[in-house]
Amino acid sequence: MSRKIRVIVVDDSALVRSLLAEIINRQTDMECIGSANDPLIAREMIRDLNPDVITLDVEMPHMDGIDFLGRLMRLRPMPVLMISTLTERGAEVTLRALELGAIDFVAKPRVGVANGLQELASQIVEKIRVAAVAHVRRLPAARAAVGPAMAGASAVVEKSALASSLLGRVSTEKIIAVGASTGGTEAIKEVLTHLPADCPGIVITQHMPPGFTTSFAARLNSLCLITVKEAVQGERILPGHAYIAPGGKHFSIARSGANYVAVVDDAPPVNRHKPSVEVLFKSVASCAGRNAFGIMLTGMGADGAAAMREMKDAGSYNLVQDEASCIVFGMPREAIAHGAADEVLPLQQIAPTLLTKLRSGADQVHHRI
Known part of the structure; x- marks a missing residue:
């Protein structure tokens, strides 16, 4: 034994x-x-x-x-x-x-x-x-x-250089979907604090109980150039904003004309989780297809792996955190095993790689224009 x-x-x-x-x-x-x-x-x-x-x-x-x-x-x-x-x-x-x-x-x-x-x-x-x-x-x-308030102030100062490195006319059809569990609060912070103020809309499911996601969103909002908030039923997903699944509720997206809108509901748990990454990623596969980027971060279990493969099959580009930088390699391992990953990267390389892909897409748009 x-x-x-x-x-x-x-x-x-x-x-x-x-x-x-x-x-x-x-x-x-x-x-x-x-x-x-x-x-x-x-x-x-x-x-x-x-x-x-x-x-x-x-x-x-x-x-x-x-x-x-x-x-x-x-x-x-x-x-x-x-x-x-x-x-x-x-x-x-x-x-x-x-x-x-x-x-x-x-x-x-x-x-x-x-x-x-x-x-x-x-x-x-x-x-x-x-x-x-x-x-x-x-x-x-x-x-x-360093206390949290000081950490927030210094992070914004350090990242302010990003404000002059904006993405230009990235299509508002682009959307970034992030899934995480154990260890995810810090991993999400690492990604979001390196994104410029005009990046595409971001939708996030982090396994977290009710009562904690409000503080989590507020904390990230104080550290990031983008606006970070809890998702609210029916609101439009805007560029330069990140939306976090409220604890104890499912979060997905739907299309309303040319826009993405948030869907927040009280349906039963999926993969034993509520919110569930599977629910969010499935909706992104269905609504966004090749306009989506998927990011799978540290976490225990397999939630979201099958739906991330659906995203890839629909044309999304997916980045998965590598084992060495994960607190727990469960969810990223399962995403890789499902063939859902386009790139497997250390945590610190995920935001720069995402920005490179977004900028190359924006450049292509400019050339066509």
Whole structure:
């Protein structure tokens, strides 16, 4: 038998520590080897017990979980699953945790914690399994020290050079579709912050629960030259804008005359996900055909792979993130296996490659004119 996944639980609530330990110990492939009510105690425990994964409460009274995470990822990088509260503040802090290198998060309810955590048990253990095999990177000291507001300001300054490198008359029929899951919040940020203000409309599905996508869109909007927002039913997909699937809803596109419009609905999960990349990519294959560009980023599972192949068969050009730069190589691997990829690239090369393809298309349009 393979070795069990060894987990340390860090949470200031004795009830939550007990519940999480019990959920973990019910699994045949993992065990809770310790729990701590304080990051300072956890630090010693991590050093002595060398766990495979830790679960970490976002907000703790004695020491900020984010401060602890930043130190941990700088000095002893390891897989961390954040346990977040479903509040606006909880969402913002969780996004900062993902920026610092946490693999994923689970959103715990504010009331009815005991029943709520038991209902989330399958999600918790699945995310621990993913974390245990994820690629973890050491956090540079500079990134750990810079707060989100400063990071946003500096990113816009650094990217402002792109404003003078616009794409010209790229057809408004062009559309870019992005799918991601585990590790996707940072991967999406890497792509979008390198796109100019006049790029074609972008539609994005990132697996995320309700209550978090509003903060995610606002955070990206503060960092990017393009406008980033949650998708709203019936709105037109505009150039220079990125639209993110609202957590807990499906997002797809439809044609309305010469325009693309957003379709946001409450249909059942697809591939166990809601929002589902499959739903978005299928609609792009149907509505946009050869005017589409597909991008598949880091994530667990196979959601969107078959529909990305449909996009390719309809004429789209698809870029897929490579294994070395993925946190989790599940969704990109499946897209490649389905023959959906035109190019497999490191994350940092996806935006430049996309811009090159868009510019060459714009140049062809100019020559015809």
